[in-house]
Amino acid sequence: MRPQLLRLSSTIGAAALIIAAALVLCSCGLDSGFNSIADFDVVVTIYDDEADFGAIQTYAMPDSVARLGEDEGDFDRTYDRLILDELAANLEAAGYVREEDPEANGADVVVLAGVTSADWHVWISYPWYDYWGWYSGWGYWGDYSGYNYYYPPCPGCGGSYTYTTGSLLVTMEDRNAADEDEETIPIIWAAGMNGLLEGSTAGIGSRITGGIEQAFVQSPYLEAD
Amino acid sequence: MRPLVAILLLAVLVTAAPAQLARDYTGVLSYSIAMPTGDTNEFISNSSFRGLEIEGRRFIKPNLSWSLSWQWNTFNEATSGTFEIPNGHITGNQHRILYSWPFLAKAHYYFGEPTMGSKTAVPFVGLGAGAYWVRETLEFGVLAVEETNWHFGFSPEAGILIPTVGTNDLVLSAGYHYAFESGGRGPHSYWTIKLGVGYSS
Numbered sequence: 170m171r172p173q174l175l176r177l178s179s180t181i182g183a184a185a186l187i188i189a190a191a192l193v194l195c196s197c198g199l200d201s202g203f204n205s206i207a208d209f210d211v212v213v214t215i216y217d218d219e220a221d222f223g224a225i226q227t228y229a230m231p232d233s234v235a236r237l238g239e240d241e242g243d244f245d246r247t248y249d250r251l252i253l254d255e256l257a258a259n260l261e262a263a264g265y266v267r268e269e270d271p272e273a274n275g276a277d278v279v280v281l282a283g284v285t286s287a288d289w290h291v292w293i294s295y296p297w298y299d300y301w302g303w304y305s306g307w308g309y310w311g312d313y314s315g316y317n318y319y320y321p322p323c324p325g326c327g328g329s330y331t332y333t334t335g336s337l338l339v340t341m342e343d344r345n346a347a348d349e350d351e352e353t354i355p356i357i358w359a360a361g362m363n364g365l366l367e368g369s370t371a372g373i374g375s376r377i378t379g380g381i382e383q384a385f386v387q388s389p390y391l392e393a394d
Numbered sequence: 395m396r397p398l399v400a401i402l403l404l405a406v407l408v409t410a411a412p413a414q415l416a417r418d419y420t421g422v423l424s425y426s427i428a429m430p431t432g433d434t435n436e437f438i439s440n441s442s443f444r445g446l447e448i449e450g451r452r453f454i455k456p457n458l459s460w461s462l463s464w465q466w467n468t469f470n471e472a473t474s475g476t477f478e479i480p481n482g483h484i485t486g487n488q489h490r491i492l493y494s495w496p497f498l499a500k501a502h503y504y505f506g507e508p509t510m511g512s513k514t515a516v517p518f519v520g521l522g523a524g525a526y527w528v529r530e531t532l533e534f535g536v537l538a539v540e541e542t543n544w545h546f547g548f549s550p551e552a553g554i555l556i557p558t559v560g561t562n563d564l565v566l567s568a569g570y571h572y573a574f575e576s577g578g579r580g581p582h583s584y585w586t587i588k589l590g591v592g593y594s595s
Contacts, residue, residue, distance in 0.1 A: 201533070203487050203489065212485040213484045
């Protein structure tokens, strides 16, 4: 009996050790190697494939970055200037000219920038007036305060995007194409930079700059004829 | 791998040699390495070193057995870049994970009789078919998308069964897994190399 017991116990022991080794191998965390907050930055751009971006010559942009959410959140306005300057530089590089007096002259498109002060669920449409209603430039187009923005048709995208707190959202909307029956204003291009203003202050500036530049790099159709 | 091999050798060496006997059942526990191919390779190109198979073989003839098996292979890969989405693009770091759990019924044919206590290694070929549970996870920054589907699939394999001493075996084999498209995902496919220890009665 002794050799049989020895054989059985040795086999069971070997099997148990193999199971233990395999379970350790299988269950330990799958390390992506992404550790810093910047490793989790994501830049998303969507566009209306029926828009003629080459025909755009001028744009208007309010001189402020809206706080999208229920309150101002924890974000001060340290980076607002940087965001607006970086957007202006990239739009200029695309060949678009900024209209400094849109109230009198209008513009082909309006570019709006906002930072989420809470997790922000963007559905197909959302009200804009709460955030940019104060902008004097709207006077050229008339009173669209009851209108909603709506994003480009995006088959397969689902019903909404969710941006975490500290995300930078930039939209390019075609106010000249407002639908008076549906009371909607189309967004022809949008960029979302998820979580860009989260984390320590160190590096936020370069992440903003890099994120905005990437949004334009992956949108080569933004170019005036 | 070195401790695993030492454990297997230890299990073989500490046992005494009985007379040669025909076997009815053989249980095999294997460590499995997997190399993705096809669509699976496009999703994750890294080989998997996290794998396990538990299999019970019933001998219906001295050189023929059928078996039930459960396997587990986990693939993962970190990558980054710009990817196309409907009407747009997305840039960032991605972590891709794929779990594959085949539940298979198999048959094996042995080129010889793998009797217990024999000193002769016996090659075999086998074919399995059954259900594959596959979960694919795509983590994009702080966002994640997960898809889980059941697939029908099959798996041919070839290997060698080495009766060591007593009722113990070493089982070395290589196989291929193919799970047909399901739920808009796949087909999934990968090669495996397995090193296992067996116990027979």
